[in-house]
Each structure stands twice: as C-alpha cells, then as structure tokens.
Amino acid sequence: MKEKILPKEQLPQILKTLLESYKVFAPIKKNGFYVFGEIETPDEIALNYLNSKIPPKEIFYPRTEVLFTFTKSPQGIDIQEAINPSESRVIFGIRPCDAKSFTLLDKFFSYGKFKDPYYQTRRENTLLIGLACVNPRSTCFCTSINGSPFGEEGLDILFVDLGDKYFVKSLNLKGDELLDQLPGLTPASEKDRFNMTELLKKVLASMTPEIPIENINTKLEQLFDEEVFWDQFSQKCIGCASCTFLCPTCTCFDVVDEETSSSGKRIRLWDTCQFPLFTLHGSGHNPRPTKRQRLRQRVMHKFSYYPKTLDEIGCVGCGRCIIVCPVNQDIREVFKALQET
Amino acid sequence: MEKLEKIMQDTAKHFLQEQKVDLIIGYKQGTIPLRTTPCFVTKPEDISQLVWNVCCDHDLTNFLLQPEYKDKKVGIIVKGCDARALVVCMAEGQIERKMVTIIGMPCPGMIDRKRIESELEPKEILVAEITEDQIHLKGKDFEQTLQKDDYIQASCKSCRYNNPPVCDVLIGGQPIELSFNDDLDEKLAELEAKSPDERWTYFTTLLSDCIRCYACRNACPLCYCKECFVDQTQPQWVGKTTNISDIMFYHMIRAFHVAGRCVECGACTRACPMNIDLRLITRKLQNIVKDRYGFEAGLDPNVPPPMGTHTMEDPQEFITEPE
Amino acid sequence: MTVAEEKSQIKEEKSWEPKILAFLCNWCSYAGADLAGISRLQYPPNIRVVRVPCSGRVNPFYLIKALQAGWDGVLVSGCHPGDCHYLSGNLVARRRFAILKDIVEFMGISPGRLNFSWVSAAEGEKFSKVVKEVVEKVKKLGPIRKMVKE
Numbered sequence: 001m002k003e004k005i006l007p008k009e010q011l012p013q014i015l016k017t018l019l020e021s022y023k024v025f026a027p028i029k030k031n032g033f034y035v036f037g038e039i040e041t042p043d044e045i046a047l048n049y050l051n052s053k054i055p056p057k058e059i060f061y062p063r064t065e066v067l068f069t070f071t072k073s074p075q076g077i078d079i080q081e082a083i084n085p086s087e088s089r090v091i092f093g094i095r096p097c098d099a100k101s102f103t104l105l106d107k108f109f110s111y112g113k114f115k116d117p118y119y120q121t122r123r124e125n126t127l128l129i130g131l132a133c134v135n136p137r138s139t140c141f142c143t144s145i146n147g148s149p150f151g152e153e154g155l156d157i158l159f160v161d162l163g164d165k166y167f168v169k170s171l172n173l174k175g176d177e178l179l180d181q182l183p184g185l186t187p188a189s190e191k192d193r194f195n196m197t198e199l200l201k202k203v204l205a206s207m208t209p210e211i212p213i214e215n216i217n218t219k220l221e222q223l224f225d226e227e228v229f230w231d232q233f234s235q236k237c238i239g240c241a242s243c244t245f246l247c248p249t250c251t252c253f254d255v256v257d258e259e260t261s262s263s264g265k266r267i268r269l270w271d272t273c274q275f276p277l278f279t280l281h282g283s284g285h286n287p288r289p290t291k292r293q294r295l296r297q298r299v300m301h302k303f304s305y306y307p308k309t310l311d312e313i314g315c316v317g318c319g320r321c322i323i324v325c326p327v328n329q330d331i332r333e334v335f336k337a338l339q340e341t
Numbered sequence: 342m343e344k345l346e347k348i349m350q351d352t353a354k355h356f357l358q359e360q361k362v363d364l365i366i367g368y369k370q371g372t373i374p375l376r377t378t379p380c381f382v383t384k385p386e387d388i389s390q391l392v393w394n395v396c397c398d399h400d401l402t403n404f405l406l407q408p409e410y411k412d413k414k415v416g417i418i419v420k421g422c423d424a425r426a427l428v429v430c431m432a433e434g435q436i437e438r439k440m441v442t443i444i445g446m447p448c449p450g451m452i453d454r455k456r457i458e459s460e461l462e463p464k465e466i467l468v469a470e471i472t473e474d475q476i477h478l479k480g481k482d483f484e485q486t487l488q489k490d491d492y493i494q495a496s497c498k499s500c501r502y503n504n505p506p507v508c509d510v511l512i513g514g515q516p517i518e519l520s521f522n523d524d525l526d527e528k529l530a531e532l533e534a535k536s537p538d539e540r541w542t543y544f545t546t547l548l549s550d551c552i553r554c555y556a557c558r559n560a561c562p563l564c565y566c567k568e569c570f571v572d573q574t575q576p577q578w579v580g581k582t583t584n585i586s587d588i589m590f591y592h593m594i595r596a597f598h599v600a601g602r603c604v605e606c607g608a609c610t611r612a613c614p615m616n617i618d619l620r621l622i623t624r625k626l627q628n629i630v631k632d633r634y635g636f637e638a639g640l641d642p643n644v645p646p647p648m649g650t651h652t653m654e655d656p657q658e659f660i661t662e663p664e
Numbered sequence: 665m666t667v668a669e670e671k672s673q674i675k676e677e678k679s680w681e682p683k684i685l686a687f688l689c690n691w692c693s694y695a696g697a698d699l700a701g702i703s704r705l706q707y708p709p710n711i712r713v714v715r716v717p718c719s720g721r722v723n724p725f726y727l728i729k730a731l732q733a734g735w736d737g738v739l740v741s742g743c744h745p746g747d748c749h750y751l752s753g754n755l756v757a758r759r760r761f762a763i764l765k766d767i768v769e770f771m772g773i774s775p776g777r778l779n780f781s782w783v784s785a786a787e788g789e790k791f792s793k794v795v796k797e798v799v800e801k802v803k804k805l806g807p808i809r810k811m812v813k814e
C-alpha cells in the first residue's frame with residue numbers, strides 16, 4: 001500500500017509509460033456516450049465522465065466469443081480450443097462500482113470446481129486502475145450495497161481527483177509494483193490524505209440517501225408469489241432487455257453452434273433473462289412465460305439468489321439499468337415498495 | 342401544454358366514470374428528470390397522476406397487444422405516431438377498434454433527453470422545468486436554459502403526422518402544425534446517390550456497434566410476433582453473433598418485416614442502447630411502399646397493409662425479361 | 665502480397681466463375697429448365713437448382729442466407745402472374761421480392777445479385793436466356809464479398 005501524489009499535467013506521461021508495456025483500455029467518447037475502448041495515445045482518453053454507458057465487462061466477457069472450432073476429417077473430428085492467453089492489459093479510469101462488478105464476475109466464472117478459462121485468461125493479465133467518483137449520479141446507489149464512490153474492491157490502484165492533482169493509492173502488491181514503474185509520482189503528505197478524506201465525506205453527503213436493503217433476500221423470498229407486488233413494476237416493462245445487457249454484473253449467456261457439413265465453431269453470446277426464449281423448454285413449456293416472472297427473476301437473482309450462493313449482492317449500484325430503460329423502470333422503486341410491505 | 346394536460350385528465354376521468362373504459366394507459370412523471378413512465382389508471386381518483394408534456398415519448402400501443410389487455414376496454418393516450426401504430430395493428434387484425442378508446446394528443450414534438458444528457462455530461466440534470474419554448478435545467482453546480490426547438494427529437498423533426506389521423510377525441514380540438522427544419526430527406530437522397538459500395542460502408546459502419554440486444558425490435562409497437570425470426574432455432578436462419586454479416590442480415594430482415602407497417606415513430610432508434618440511428622432505414626421504407634404501391638402506413642384501419650395484399654398490375658420492372 | 669501471390673490471385677480471379685443459387689417453382693420454371701435440357705439448349709453451368717413448390721414459398725431468409733454462404737447471386741423463378749398453381753403465390757412473392765430487393769440494395773448489395781423472373785413450363789428457351797443474362801450480370805460484379813460471413 002503506497003500513497004502518492006500525481007500533478008494532473010503528468011497524467012499523459014503515466015499513460016505513455018503504461019502504453020509502452022500494456023494494452024490500455026480507458027473511457028473514450030463515441031456516438032455521444034462513453035465506453036471503455038483500447039487507446040493508443042494518451043489524448044484519446046476522456047476522463048471527464050460520470051460513468052461509461054456500456055460496462056467494461058465486455059473486455060473480459062465479450063458480446064460474442066468463439067469457444068472452439070471443429071473440423072471433420074477422415075481421421076475423425078478435430079477440435080481446436082480458442083483460448084488465447086491475452087497480452088498484459090490495464091484498464092484505466094474504471095469506476096469503483098465497475099471494479100467491484102469484476103469481483104462478482106470472478107466468483108461467477110470460477111464457481112465450484114469449474115473455472116472459465118476464457119474469462120480467466122483475460123482477467124488474470126489485467127491490472128485495474130480505478131478513478132474514484134467525485135461526482136456520483138443521482139441514480140447511483142453503490143453506498144446502499146456496501147460500496148463506496150471511493151471503493152477499492154477489485155482494484156489494484158485507485159486515483160482520486162483532488163482538483164489539480166491526483167491522490168494515487170496502490171491497493172496490493174501488483175499495484176505497488178506498478179506504481180514503482182510510473183514516473184512523476186511524489187509521496188503523499190498528511191495534508192493530501194486529509195484532503196482526500198474530506199472530499200470523500202463531501203461526496204458521500206451529496207449522494208442520494210441510502211436505500212435500506214437489509215433482509216432484502218428474505219423479504220423477496222416471501223414475496224415470490226405475490227403477483228400484485230411484481231405486476232406494479234412489470235406492467236410497464238416492454239421486455240427490451242437493455243437493463244440486463246448493460247448491467248455490469250449480468251453474466252447469462254447462450255451457446256450456439258455454427259456449422260457447415262465439414263467444420264464449425266461453438267460460440268458463446270450474451271443472453272438475457274428478460275427474453276421469453278431464455279427459459280423456453282424444448283417441450284414448448286416455459287417456466288417464466290410472463291414479464292412479471294422475468295422481472296422478478298432479474299431482481300431475485302441479484303438480491304436473493306446471489307446472496308445465497310455467492311454470499312454477496314449481485315448488484316453494484318451503478319444505476320445503469322435505471323438510466324437506460326426506455327420506460328423508466330427504476331429498481332429503487334422495488335426496494336422502496338419492499339420497505340413498505 | 343398544461344391546459345391540454347387538464348383536458349386530457351378530465352376526458353380520461355370521464356371515460357372511466359362512465360365505464361366506457363376499464364383502464365387508461367397514459368404517462369406519469371418518471372423518477373428522473375426529463376422522463377415520464379407509462380402508467381395504468383383504473384380508478385377515476387387516480388387520474389391526476391396522468392401528465393402530458395414533451396417527455397411523453399414512449400409509444401404506449403405496445404401494451405395493448407399484451408395478453409392482459411386482450412379482453413379489456415382500454416383508453417389510451419396517443420400522439421400522431423402512436424395512433425398510426427395503433428391503426429396498423431387494427432388493419433392487421435391485432436386490435437379490435439371497438440375495444441379501444443383513442444384519446445388523441447396533438448403532438449408538438451418530443452424532446453431528445455438522450456442528446457441533452459450526453460451534451461451536458463459530466464454535469465447531471467437534477468431538476469428540469471419545461472416551458473412553452475425553453476428547457477430550464479439545474480444540477481449540482483450549474484443552471485442552464487436551452488431552447489426547446491434545438492432539442493426536439495430527430496424523429497419528431499421529420500414527423501409527417503404529429504396529429505393522430507384516427508382517434509375518438511382530439512384533446513383540445515386543435516391540430517398542431519409543426520415547422521421544424523429537418524434534413525432527413527436530404528440525407529437519404531445523398532445516401533441514395535452514392536454507389537452500392539459506399540452505401541455498404543455507410544451501413545456496416547453505422548451498424549458495427551450493434552450488440553444484437555433487440556431493443557429496437559422490442560420497442561417497436563409493430564414487432565408483436567410471438568416468435569421472432571431471430572429467436573427461431575430450427576432452423577436458425579440468422580446467425581446470432583456480432584459478426585457484421587449477421588448484423589446486416591438481422592437489420593435487412595428487420596427492415597423487411599416492418600416495411601409497409603413502420604410508422605416512423607422512432608421508438609427503435611430511441612430504445613437502442615448503442616445510439617444507433619435507424620431513421621434512414623425507416624424513412625426509406627416509407628418511400629419504398631409509397632413509390633411502389635402508393636401506400637402510407639397507419640392512416641386507415643380499413644386499408645390492408647401492402648404486404649398483405651397484391652394486384653395483378655403491381656410494378657415489376659425488376660423482373661429479368663431477356664430480349 | 666508477394667508478386668507470386670498477386671499473380672496467382674489474378675489468375676484465380678480470371679478463372680473465377682460465379683455460383684448462382686436458383687429457386688425454381690416446381691410447376692413452371694423447373695419444368696422450363698427441364699425443357700431447356702431436353703431441347704439441348706445451351707446455358708451456362710453456373711446455377712444450382714433448388715426446387716420449390718411455388719415462388720411464394722421462397723422466404724427472404726433463403727436469399728440472404730445464400731449470399732452469406734458465399735453464393736455470388738440468386739435467382740428466383742416462378743409462373744407468370746395469373747398462372748400460379750396456387751393462384752396468387754407469385755403475386756405475394758412479387759411484392760415481397762420488390763421490397764426485399766429495394767432494402768437489400770439500399771443497404772449496399774449491388775443490383776444484380778438478387779434476380780427474379782417468370783418462366784413457364786413451355787419456355788425452355790426463355791429459361792436459358794434468363795440464366796445467361798443473370799450469369800453475365802453476376803460475372804460483371806465479380807465474386808461476392810459483402811455479405812459473406814468471414
């Protein structure tokens with residue numbers, strides 16, 4: 001754990017150094033919104049952002065990826081795995097909530113005795129450098145879910161914007177090592193540390209009040225069959241699934257084979273519980289035929305099943321689902337209604 | 342618009358009290374600035390929830406097709422584009438005219454919150470007030486006033502029927518005439534004048550961001566098929582990946598499936614989480630059916646949609662006829 | 665690209681022959697093709713035929729999928745308007761293909777890749793001419809690259 005100070009004008013230098021030995025992903029502005037993309041020069045970065053519209057999970061868990069290819073030969077079927085050890089990478093400027101989402105994805109992709117090698121190989125070689133939120137959105141509710149705008153979970157290094165300089169904190173050994181290689185850093189003083197804590201206090205005070213979510217999973221379980229409760233929300237859902245596609249912790253996928261008579265590949269693609277097809281059985285039966293059940297699934301999975309199986313809430317409070325929903329489905333309303341029942 | 346809002350509420354209330362309708366589908370205030378959210382009112386005393394403003398951009402006809410409203414008498418608040426979508430559904434036998442009471446709103450054009458939000462980021466809007474021609478925004482350390490006309494949604498600027506062509510009552514009784522500067526037709530003409538290769542480049546670039554989430558399909562009031570072609574697996578005609586060939590396949594067929602039905606409501610473009618602008622495609626569809634069959638979708642529930650009918654004399658200049 | 669590679673590619677392109685997938689209506693064009701064969705009429709060997717019960721049976725998927733799979737062009741041929749075995753299958757198809765073609769060409773596929781014709785069972789000669797014309801058109805366009813998957 002090291003604490004340093006970086007004058008803001010030195011940032012390009014840092015990025016340049018990183019670019020020499022890493023593939024660097026950072027927020028960039030595209031089509032009027034922010035996404036995480038690979039940058040080649042320091043000036044492509046756009047740090048003046050609230051949060052990226054598309055969560056950075058894509059970097060480890062792409063929208064579509066080939067798992068393996070197969071070819072038929074007279075000798076039989078030849079299978080080629082498509083796991084490519086990735087080059088060393090850095091994600092720079094990631095928000096604490098998104099960094100935390102990776103700890104959830106980590107758990108999901110290594111649940112039980114199976115590890116997902118596709119996710120793992122990309123994840124292993126990647127360092128996460130976070131940028132604390134000094135300007136959280138009104139839709140952010142990370143603090144309600146054990147997170148913080150200055151949260152450190154999942155990160156190797158955290159940057160905090162103190163106005164004309166960054167407070168830079170390494171959070172583990174990997175972070176320490178990286179900091180040692182970066183130019184322009186000076187040790188942080190007591191005053192800097194004080195400023196940072198003060199800033200955190202100010203930011204926390206500016207945030208939308210916490211939503212009480214204790215006992216949420218038991219409450220949800222009791223309400224499982226309450227149609228009226230779920231209907232009040234699901235009624236207006238149009239099932240577009242933007243909420244799940246753009247959620248940093250949603251991981252559901254579909255696997256399809258694409259083949260010709262002699263060769264083919266197996267592909268994994270993002271899928272979503274918001275589509276009826278997701279649960280449609282071969283027999284034609286669908287255990288979640290209505291949007292009531294599908295919305296319930298989205299809520300239950302994150303706030304009841306996740307705590308049960310992985311001991312943690314499967315939501316990081318980034319508020320993306322609230323922002324992106326075309327009909328303004330606001331998950332905080334569900335929590336509120338839960339409090340009232 | 343407040344005046345219209347009041348009349349709309351009174352009318353809706355009247356319909357509920359008279360039991361002409363079982364419920365009203367309308368808009369209420371959303372949970373974040375510049376947003377409204379669909380609302381379903383069954384009791385006359387709840388009618389004051391209903392709002393009418395320039396953030397009522399969502400198309401509510403979508404809901405009418407859902408099984409829970411199949412046998413209900415529904416009153417629905419519609420703008421011009423929504424009414425047209427409703428008419429298409431009626432022409433296609435999806436909705437019975439007598440089951441719906443159409444409360445028509447003359448639409449002044451909706452505002453483009455996505456663009457406002459994106460231009461302001463990293464500032465966040467916390468309070469928004471909209472007057473006849475201005476949008477006042479307030480946030481943590483800022484206050485700003487925008488001219489409403491500068492932030493009208495692109496699809497509203499190119500709208501041709503902002504007043505419902507079919508409705509039971511037109512709130513306020515007065516149609517509104519729109520006069521926005523719009524360059525959609527010019528842009529389309531420009532694109533059409535290009536070579537196929539250039540157009541291919543244009544569309545593959547435009548659509549390369551598509552993540553195949555199908556929000557455009559789900560938001561479309563006319564995409565009501567029980568099983569969509571993209572969901573069919575036996576056989577699976579359209580690849581599900583984000584390979585550009587699969588993306589183009591999807592968008593070609595999606596366009597084909599809404600040809601002669603699309604009412605240019607812009608719901609698809611609005612819903613796209615990747616900000617992909619599909620309006621050149623939807624405008625092209627209007628022109629195709631207009632030029633070929635003299636048809637415009639959503640104007641008359643008694644005229645069959647062009648893909649559901651045919652004549653012996655249909656144009657066939659594209660048929661190969663060797664000398 | 666090395667000179668040798670370039671040369672071989674040029675050679676390859678010179679010897680390239682278009683592959684065209686033809687959907688022929690069982691009641692007319694398929695018989696027309698048959699007649700062309702029986703009458704010993706010459707036409708280019710570039711088409712592969714899929715027999716369909718009616719031109720109205722041809723789903724747009726088939727055509728786009730064909731391009732995606734690397735066919736350089738497609739041809740759908742049915743009975744003349746008014747002669748459809750199922751009365752109006754080809755009239756439905758005519759609207760369908762008109763719109764499909766407009767959309768697909770608007771999005772950048774070159775005109776000439778998607779082709780449609782009416783050929784009756786008695787028009788063996790017309791069939792051979794249609795095929796010649798279509799093959800010529802597609803030859804001019806060269807191998808398909810745009811929709812091909814990978």
Ligand code: SF4
Binds near residue numbers: 236237241242244329
């Ligand atoms: S984004 Fe909104 S409308 Fe779309 S599936 Fe999610 S809750 Fe439903």
Ligand code: SF4
Binds near residue numbers: 603
């Ligand atoms: S295709 Fe788009 S513009 Fe056309 S009706 Fe559907 S949602 Fe509206």
Ligand code: SF4
Binds near residue numbers: 550554555558612
């Ligand atoms: S909504 Fe946008 S990203 Fe989603 S499938 Fe449609 S065009 Fe693609």
Ligand code: FES
Binds near residue numbers: 689691717742747750
């Ligand atoms: S039977 Fe030949 S086109 Fe219909």
